[in-house]
Amino acid sequence: MRIGADVPGFRSCENCDYNWTSDANQRWILLAAKERGADIFEAFSNSPPYWMTNSNCSSGGQNNANNLNSDYHDKFADYLTEVVKWYKEEQGLTFRTLEPFNEPTTGLWHEFGSQEGCTFTFNYFAMAEVIAKVGAYLNNKGLSNTTSVSIADEGLFEGEMLSIAEISAISIGDHAKSYVSQYNTHSYSGFLRTALFDIAKHDGRRLWMSEWGDWSSKDMSASIKLSEQILNDMRNLKPVAWVYWQVIEHAPNGTYGNDYGLIGADFSNSTIPPDIRLSFYGFAQYTKFIRPGYQIISSDDGDTLAAQDASKKTLVLVCTNKNNASDVWNINVSKFNIGKKSFNTYRTSNDNETLKLLPNTWNITDGILTYESPANSITTWVFNVTQ
Structure with a gap:
């Protein structure tokens, strides 16, 4: 059964050739960002292709079970690095980091779900093995001088710390960790921001807050919540990058509250112009003026x-x-x-x-x-x- 086959991938089956025309809209966004001056890129995987999973479904396993088939660790690493290689050689776009996971231990991902995801809960050996194989394939394909591995895009600060510790403690962990240049964390929950910063500093790894988002609103409430999140993270987690999850999202008939978009768009009706929300401008109060290379300095006011x-x-x-x-x-x-x-x-x-x-x-x-x-x-x- 091909439950996840409708989610675009570059290989639609195990014996299929790569189809580099797949997922045209996402590819357009990526290349359009590059044309407009973006110069740091990260490739990340929500889920392996459905045919590499235990459930044959790219939204997760049965009963939230671990879903990457253990027989496909090599092929998954080969697949990820082949995509990075193609973009570099054919599109002139270099991914600085490659992240094999997305919220791997949150337990959110299950078959027939509405979002791609792959669980690795308490399967840190599999995570370490995938990291080591991805690093080796980057080496073998001549990509390691420009692309390294990032981990683990956990949705909880404490989960990120546990993943780093467990991967490091596994017998192949030191080998796996040697390929890792960046720790990614999501800022949805948890309290130990400063502790995670200290770990990244001790390990000499770049630290990103790689995902946060929240519901849209017609008034300033979404902007204020976004701003307070940035303030808390930048003052305590101290990442070198702070990434909002969904810049533009489907919002039919100008609705609010059912999407995370800084811009709402009715993808089903192109005659309705996009709605640029107050949260877009609230975010721009930071991003338009605090530019790459600026140094965050201390302030005695929490706001x-x-x-x-x-x-x-x-x-x-x-x-x-x-x-x-x-x-x-x-x-x-x-x-x-x-x-x-x-x-x-x-x-x-x-x-x-x-x-x-x-x-x-x-x-x-x-x-x-x-x-x-x-x-x-x-x-x-x-x-x-x-x-």
């Missing part, structure tokens, strides 16, 4: 993220008022040499403001900028720091 680019002499503060009432902020920038009017201010709020450039009506007096922040708003300050 403020501070970042600096010393070479460009730029200081960025993103301030979130999560309350239902306005609030007065006294922003101390006395440690920086900033002129009284040498800054710009942008705000997203319920008051028809979407990344709005505000009139520069504030002054810095004795190093303090006083600002009355509207309820449920996100404000970004971009300061020019003089010598």
Whole structure:
């Protein structure tokens, strides 16, 4: 039975040739991102092709059971690395990292489910073996100088820590771990952000927050929740990348609350224009101004993220008022040499403001900028720091 055969893959059966025209929409998004300047790419697997699984289903195993057939560890590693190789040689696109798993121990994935997934709960030996084989195939195909392995995209910080520890403890673990350059974690649940940061730092591995998302809303509530999540992660987990899960998602007839999209689109009706949500602009309050290479610096306010680019002499503060009432902020920038009017201010709020450039009506007096922040708003300050 070919339960998962309708999910596009590059090999539709074990004896089939690779079909590089498969999954055209996803491939278009990938290459369009590259054309528009994206320069760091990661390939990850939600599930092996259905024909490599125990259930013949790419949404998971029977009763959430482990689903990668143990006879296919080699073929799975070969498949993943062959995709990476094809993109590099035929499309000029290099994946910096290759992640064989996605939330492997959460127990969420079961046959006939609505989303691809593959469980590896308490099967850390299989995970270590897949990592080692993926690393070996990258080596054998001449890809290891540009592509390394990332793990484990767990949905729980504590789950990520356990996967790292268990994989490292297995007899082939050191060999497997030698191929790993990056730890990926999802930020949906758990408490031990700082502990996971410490593990990554101790192990000398790059740390990504590789997935988080939440329901859309018509007002600022989704933006505020998104902003608070970023603040908590960046201040405590301290990843070098923070990745939102679903930029655009199907939202028929302009509905809200049933999707994670920063942009809602009715894929069944092309005459309806996409809906750019307030959460899109709330996210842009960070991403438009805190750019790759900026250094996150300390702030004594839990609702403020501070970042600096010393070479460009730029200081960025993103301030979130999560309350239902306005609030007065006294922003101390006395440690920086900033002129009284040498800054710009942008705000997203319920008051028809979407990344709005505000009139520069504030002054810095004795190093303090006083600002009355509207309820449920996100404000970004971009300061020019003089010598």
